[in-house]
Amino acid sequence: MSLGVRLEGLSVAYGAARVLEATDLELPAGSFTALLGPSGCGKSTVLGAVAGFVRPTAGRVTAGSAPVRAPGPERGVVFQHYALFPWRTARGNVEFALKRLGLPRPERRRRALAALAEVGLAEGAEKYPAQLSGGMQQRVALARALAAEPEVLLMDEPFGALDALTRTRMQDLLRELWRRRGTTVLFVTHDIDEALALAERVVVLGGAPGRVLADHTVPAGPPDAALRSLIAHHLGAE
């Protein structure tokens, strides 16, 4: 299951600082979009508005047919810093996140174990975060988001703190999960190659206040050098 997301005339200001100005963006249900742009251009703000953490000063965000007013379980979020509770096991962390869904304990356990297995961490379910590598901790954070069975997955530089090899493995895992589940994905990164490796579409955000500078479909198949240099040009044109 997946939901489409629509941003219409979205403006966000933090006090006097205008971060986004009248931004329109439509994410079709089941699509995988990378949001690329230089530091501070408002990528996390877009993601936060879809997640329901950030209030628009103008415009609106809808997920499916419902206006976004607050965070909700149908929109899962994964951050760069996984923010796991150190005193809970991997399973405990995932189960805890399911509490707000009001699921009975056996169902929480079943879903937590299934999600950990889905991210390849069945063996690590009873380990504590300190016993897990960074990549494994990020798998727990991904399992925590997936266990709620979100229809939209919002990811804010989730692999930014991982070493290159682990990062590639996590990218492969995410592509596979997306293919299997068909969840709508919005993936924030400032890495062009990561955006091109993962997404079907790359949206470049930039300017001050931020707006959509470019919107490219990524063709299937081997890396497209011409597209890469075009996107680099948009980023450099900042």
Ligand SMILES: Nc1ncnc2c1ncn2[C@@H]1O[C@H](COP(=O)(O)OP(=O)(O)OP(=O)(O)O)[C@@H](O)[C@H]1O
């Ligand atoms: N809660 C806040 N209060 C005040 N200013 C904020 C707040 N959150 C973000 N900003 C400012 O808004 C601008 C956009 O921030 P945002 O985090 O959305 O950008 P970003 O493109 O995701 O950046 P990065 O790539 O560095 O994470 C920045 O100038 C930032 O300092």
